[in-house]
Amino acid sequence: MNTRGNVTRWLMAAPWVVTLTLFWAYPLGHAxxxxxxxxxxxxxxxxxxxxxNFRAVLQSGAFWTALWHTVLFTAGTVPVTTALALVLALAxxxxxxxxxxxRAGFFAPTLTATVVTSLVFIHLYSQQGYLYQLAGWLGFSVxxxxxxxxxxxxxxxxxxxxxxxxxGYYALLFLAGLQTIPRELVEDAxxxxxxxxxxFRAITWPYLRPxxxxxxxxxxxxxxxxxxxxxxxxxxxxxGSTTTSVYHVYTAAFERFDLGYASAAAYLLFVIIxxxxxxxxxxxxxxxxxxx
Amino acid sequence: MKSRHPHVSDRKWLxxxxxxxxxxxxxxxxxRSQSDKTPDGRTIIRLWQFWTEAKARAVIGKAAGDFExxxxxxxxxxxxxxxxxxxxxIVAAFAGGEAPDLLELGSDWIAEFADAQALMDLTxxxxxxxxxxAGWPASIYQDKCWALPWYLSTRVLYQNDELVSxxxxxxxxxxxxxxxxxxxxxxANQLQPKIFGYGVNAAEKHRLYKKFLPxxxxxxxxxxxxxxxxCALNSPEGAAALQFVVDLSQYGLMEKQAQLDELFxxxxxxxxxxxxxxxxxxxxxxxxxxxxxxxxxxxxxGEGGQISFAGGEYLTVPRRARQPLGAIKLxxxxxxxxxxxxxxxxxxxxxxxxxxxxANPYFAEDSVRRVFVQQLEQSQAPPVHPRWVEIETELxxxxxxxxxxxxxxxxxxxxxxxxxxxxxxQPSKK
Amino acid sequence: MALANxxxxxxxxxxxxxxxxxxxxxxxxxxxxxxxVGSVSPRWNAGWFNPLVEKPVWGNYRDLFASMPFxxxxxxxxxVAAIVTLGNVVLCFPVGYALARYRFRxxxxxxAAAALVLMVPQYVLIVPMFILVHRLGWYDTxxxxxxxxxxxxxxxxxxxxxxxxVPIEIEEAARMDGAGPWRIVYRIVLPICxxxxxxxxVQVFWLTWNAFLFPFILTDTHVRTLPVALAMFRGYQxxxxxxxxxxxTLATLPVVIVFVIFQRQxxxxxxAGAVKG
Numbered sequence: 001m002n003t004r005g006n007v008t009r010w011l012m013a014a015p016w017v018v019t020l021t022l023f024w025a026y027p028l029g030h031a032x033x034x035x036x037x038x039x040x041x042x043x044x045x046x047x048x049x050x051x052x053n054f055r056a057v058l059q060s061g062a063f064w065t066a067l068w069h070t071v072l073f074t075a076g077t078v079p080v081t082t083a084l085a086l087v088l089a090l091a092x093x094x095x096x097x098x099x100x101x102x103r104a105g106f107f108a109p110t111l112t113a114t115v116v117t118s119l120v121f122i123h124l125y126s127q128q129g130y131l132y133q134l135a136g137w138l139g140f141s142v143x144x145x146x147x148x149x150x151x152x153x154x155x156x157x158x159x160x161x162x163x164x165x166x167x168g169y170y171a172l173l174f175l176a177g178l179q180t181i182p183r184e185l186v187e188d189a190x191x192x193x194x195x196x197x198x199x200f201r202a203i204t205w206p207y208l209r210p211x212x213x214x215x216x217x218x219x220x221x222x223x224x225x226x227x228x229x230x231x232x233x234x235x236x237x238x239x240g241s242t243t244t245s246v247y248h249v250y251t252a253a254f255e256r257f258d259l260g261y262a263s264a265a266a267y268l269l270f271v272i273i274x275x276x277x278x279x280x281x282x283x284x285x286x287x288x289x290x291x292x
Numbered sequence: 293m294k295s296r297h298p299h300v301s302d303r304k305w306l307x308x309x310x311x312x313x314x315x316x317x318x319x320x321x322x323x324r325s326q327s328d329k330t331p332d333g334r335t336i337i338r339l340w341q342f343w344t345e346a347k348a349r350a351v352i353g354k355a356a357g358d359f360e361x362x363x364x365x366x367x368x369x370x371x372x373x374x375x376x377x378x379x380x381x382i383v384a385a386f387a388g389g390e391a392p393d394l395l396e397l398g399s400d401w402i403a404e405f406a407d408a409q410a411l412m413d414l415t416x417x418x419x420x421x422x423x424x425x426a427g428w429p430a431s432i433y434q435d436k437c438w439a440l441p442w443y444l445s446t447r448v449l450y451q452n453d454e455l456v457s458x459x460x461x462x463x464x465x466x467x468x469x470x471x472x473x474x475x476x477x478x479x480a481n482q483l484q485p486k487i488f489g490y491g492v493n494a495a496e497k498h499r500l501y502k503k504f505l506p507x508x509x510x511x512x513x514x515x516x517x518x519x520x521x522x523c524a525l526n527s528p529e530g531a532a533a534l535q536f537v538v539d540l541s542q543y544g545l546m547e548k549q550a551q552l553d554e555l556f557x558x559x560x561x562x563x564x565x566x567x568x569x570x571x572x573x574x575x576x577x578x579x580x581x582x583x584x585x586x587x588x589x590x591x592x593x594g595e596g597g598q599i600s601f602a603g604g605e606y607l608t609v610p611r612r613a614r615q616p617l618g619a620i621k622l623x624x625x626x627x628x629x630x631x632x633x634x635x636x637x638x639x640x641x642x643x644x645x646x647x648x649x650x651a652n653p654y655f656a657e658d659s660v661r662r663v664f665v666q667q668l669e670q671s672q673a674p675p676v677h678p679r680w681v682e683i684e685t686e687l688x689x690x691x692x693x694x695x696x697x698x699x700x701x702x703x704x705x706x707x708x709x710x711x712x713x714x715x716x717x718q719p720s721k722k
Numbered sequence: 723m724a725l726a727n728x729x730x731x732x733x734x735x736x737x738x739x740x741x742x743x744x745x746x747x748x749x750x751x752x753x754x755x756x757x758x759v760g761s762v763s764p765r766w767n768a769g770w771f772n773p774l775v776e777k778p779v780w781g782n783y784r785d786l787f788a789s790m791p792f793x794x795x796x797x798x799x800x801x802v803a804a805i806v807t808l809g810n811v812v813l814c815f816p817v818g819y820a821l822a823r824y825r826f827r828x829x830x831x832x833x834a835a836a837a838l839v840l841m842v843p844q845y846v847l848i849v850p851m852f853i854l855v856h857r858l859g860w861y862d863t864x865x866x867x868x869x870x871x872x873x874x875x876x877x878x879x880x881x882x883x884x885x886x887x888v889p890i891e892i893e894e895a896a897r898m899d900g901a902g903p904w905r906i907v908y909r910i911v912l913p914i915c916x917x918x919x920x921x922x923x924v925q926v927f928w929l930t931w932n933a934f935l936f937p938f939i940l941t942d943t944h945v946r947t948l949p950v951a952l953a954m955f956r957g958y959q960x961x962x963x964x965x966x967x968x969x970x971t972l973a974t975l976p977v978v979i980v981f982v983i984f985q986r987q988x989x990x991x992x993x994a995g996a997v998k999g
Contacts, residue, residue, distance in 0.1 A: 006826060008903050009820050009824045009826045010826065012816035012819060012907070013816070013821070013826075013832060015813040015817055015873045016813075016817040016836070016873050016878060019869075019870065019872065020835050022870075023854070023870040024835070026854050027850035027854060028838060028842065028847070030849075030850035030853075031842070031846045031847055031850060034846070039387075040408065041383055041387040041408075042386055042408035042409060042410035043408065043409060043410075044389065088746075091739055091742075091743055092743075094736055094739060095736065096737075096739055096740045096743070097737075097740055098740065098744075100982065102743055102744075102747060104978060104981055104982045105747045105750070105751055106747060107978075107981060108750075108751060108754050108974070108978055109750060109751070109753070110928065111928065111932075111974050111978055111981070112754060112757070112974050113932055113948070113949050113952055113970055113974070114934075115934070115949065115953060115956075116757060116966065116967070117753065119961060120753045120756060121753065122548070124753060126551045127551065127555070128554065128558075144545070145494070145545065145546045146548070146551065148548075149546055149547060149548070151696065164750065164753075167750070168750070172921075173921055176917045177917070180917055210883060210884075210887055213883075214880065218876065221840060221841055225841075225844075227843075231376070232376075235496065235497045236497075237494075237496070237497075237692070238494060238696065239689075239692050239693065239696055239698060240689075245843075246843045246845065249843050249845055249846065250845050253846065253849075254379045254380050254383055254845075255379070255681055255682075255685075256681075256682060257404075259383075259387065259846070259849060262845070262846055263846045266843045266845070266846040267842065269842075269843055270838065270841045270842045270843070274837060274841055277837075277841070342958075343958075344953075344954035344955075345954070345955065345957045345962060346785070346789035346790065346965075349789075349954075350789070370943075371942050371943075372954060374938075374953045374954060375956060375958060377938060377953060380845075380848065380938070380939060381938065381939055383849065384848055384853075385852070387853070390852075390856055549959065550960060553960070554767055567959060569958065569960055573766060573960065576766070577766040579766075639958065
């Protein structure tokens with residue numbers, strides 16, 4: 001049974017094995033190899049430089065600044081998005097009129113192309129834009145220029161946009177998780193007079209937790225790699241206040257044509273993301289099989 | 293069901309994976325590059341270009357079609373690059389050995405590619421075309437020509453004549469000196485909180501420096517020393533120019549290019565350095581804004597120049613092009629009078645590279661376009677240096693630091709020069 | 723009586739919730755609405771206009787199809803997204819199952835590789851991917867856009883988590899009834915994991931529909947997808963906002979419609995037949 005069992009297992013895992021071997025092993029390996037070389041994209045020549053690229057990355061102030069901005073971005077968006085999406089999902093789980101409409105509506109921003117959303121928000125954040133005027137009207141002290149051009153507000157503005165785009169998506173995820181709760185349990189509980197909070201803790205939470213964990217992990221991974229919005233809206237400015245790690249990698253690769261440095265930075269970034277994800281996973285995934 | 297030797301088996305599968313990918317690499321290693329001929333035997337010429345908007349793209353397509361008709365042995369394959377992301381594809385292509393035959397490059401990239409031995413020497417073409425076209429300085433590096441000027445652009449000072457009347461000056465009157473410019477901007481800025489005197493470009497790569505260099509050059513300053521070995525920004529001229537821009541910014545607004553264009557069209561901005569696209573935009577949209585374009589102002593009466601920024605798009609032939617002769621033929625086609633003219637009409641360009649086309653009434657009889665043509669004659673291109681893009685980044689950094697008052701003008705110039713010197717001191721990467 | 727009061731209270735609170743949600747929705751949709759309005763705006767900056775005074779420019783939509791094979795781009799995007807989504811749902815499942823249930827050699831490696839692909843910034847992978855695609859002769863073909871992403875690490879991780887949450891007793895019960903491994907996987911475990919599959923489908927569809935980087939690098943004119951086509955609207959120095967918004971609206975609306983149609987299945991996560999608790 002062992003051999004047959006093993007064959008079955010490998011057959012089941014085969015799609016991924018094949019994909020890995022054919023499509024990802026070479027790019028991942030090539031990029032890794034590049035990080036140890038100085039590569040001339042025009043002449044095609046390369047020379048082995050060992051850890052020089054990694055040293056250059058770690059010693060470059062720009063890398064750490066970018067990392068800091070990335071951390072700020074992630075720390076700002078992930079909790080906020082998750083919390084708001086959770087609230088939204090709980091709200092959408094109720095039997096209210098127009099539920100389908102709401103679900104589609106809140107999900108719509110996620111479906112719009114990032115480039116388009118970014119362009120729309122550039123305008124909204126500018127002097128003539130509605131968000132700018134709204135902020136002034138609400139009494140916030142607005143910088144004289146557009147939100148995106150003021151050091152103190154640029155990163156915040158991009159974060160706000162990211163939250164706006166993502167809420168609907170994570171709300172959907174949570175909603176799916178909430179839908180797995182057997183209705184009898186809920187009805188049973190309200191019949192016995194359990195308060196909303198008690199219901200949440202005893203019934204909702206155990207069913208929500210795996211979805212929550214999944215959402216947090218992918219949101220984290222995605223946020224640590226934020227790029228397109230920065231690229232379209234601020235190009236890392238003003239005065240470098242929105243340069244994030246992947247943007248740093250991008251400029252190294254496609255403006256300085258330094259693929260070696262870029263690959264080294266990318267792999268270092270991977271290590272950081274992996275460590276953080278692992279920590280998050282360990283912290284939040286307390287006990288497997290606790291979902292009944 | 294548990295594996296007996298976990299460490300050994302993981303290593304074994306790692307080996308299997310490596311072997312597998314090596315096999316995969318070998319299969320691909322019989323490098324099956326794209327075929328050079330179409331099924332009906334025509335030779336393929338690959339053109340990589342950036343004009344993707346509908347009207348401009350139609351011109352390119354038609355030009356390619358005309359070329360194929362005149363040269364039936366060729367077929368033109370056009371790859372569209374986007375302005376923002378095109379470089380990714382270019383890097384991927386060069387790194388992957390798939391260089392096109394004819395490649396459009398911006399003027400700021402030519403030296404880098406040329407220095408890396410990535411381009412073919414086009415000096416022979418230059419010898420034949422030098423009197424027909426303008427814009428050669430940006431394509432000359434180490435005494436050889438590497439690119440053919442396709443689409444030139446410069447910047448002029450747009451003036452909103454509505455606001456000029458509002459502050460009591462004569463509409464259409466040029467601001468001849470920096471003082472006049474500053475004075476008017478100040479007065480306009482005080483009209484209403486929503487009206488601004490001067491539009492300062494900020495936080496936009498590859499744009500900001502074009503709004504600073506005119507002042508630097510008019511004042512007689514320069515970015516690099518004549519031999520290109522050191523940064524020359526940290527000079528009295530550089531300080532004067534940067535100080536002027538910083539001072540101007542207090543009578544104006546810092547915004548992105550697109551937003552400044554909008555403000556100008558809404559009669560909320562008096563002065564704005566912009567390009568020919570704004571003129572085209574205003575005409576196409578039928579906006580009633582009253583405006584005029586002017587040459588850059590003199591620093592002071594009788595002193596300095598009215599120099600602006602000149603750049604553009606050029607056609608290059610990569611060294612690894614498979615059809616260099618065909619590419620040059622195609623380039624000639626794209627550069628002929630008819631196509632240059634059509635491209636200008638489609639994009640609203642006011643400064644065609646072809647000298648005869650520039651004399652066309654379409655340009656000469658339009659008051660704004662005339663100024664552009666005039667300004668181009670007094671414009672300068674940035675230094676043709678293989679690491680210009682990095683230098684440009686540092687230059688923009690310095691100007692931004694001064695504008696955002698993070699550093700004083702002298703500090704900003706000093707630190708910028710230090711950074712630029714560091715770039716210049718490093719040997720070429722290749 | 724107490725029950726009736728309770729009902730009236732929940733009705734009230736539910737109506738209140740509706741109102742709050744509606745306001746929130748308006749706020750959320752505002753940029754989206756602007757995009758749609760801007761697509762027919764006679765203003766060059768796609769700004770607001772009074773439709774009673776200035777006529778909407780429906781021609782913008784016509785222009786899209788006249789100046790480029792927009793329909794073809796739409797079709798390509800749809801085909802690619804459909805293939806990749808289906809592929810992922812079908813193929814990720816056995817992989818996720820194997821990783822969750824079986825201990826076999828190389829399991830850790832496969833798991834780590836999934837994490838690696840997920841967490842390495844894509845930008846450094848495009849050059850080698852470009853080379854690989856060219857060598858395989860797949861440049862500007864559907865193969866390039868579909869095969870490498872048919873089995874996504876995201877899908878594998880999601881399914882693994884979902885399968886791991888299914889109580890092992892169910893499978894043991896089935897095995898004792900004599901069911902073979904494949905039967906257990908597809909007939910017993912898969913239905914329980916339907917919510918996760920639905921989530922996977924939505925996620926993969928959305929990611930593929932909106933993907934820009936790899937489609938841009940690996941294709942040219944033959945297999946162009948919508949995000950790449952949208953990028954072409956950004957001009958030399960200015961963006962053609964009305965046409966871009968029109969294109970974006972066309973790129974988004976079908977997906978929204980599909981979502982509205984299928985949202986009950988997707989969100990409800992059919993769990994009929996699953997053993998509870």
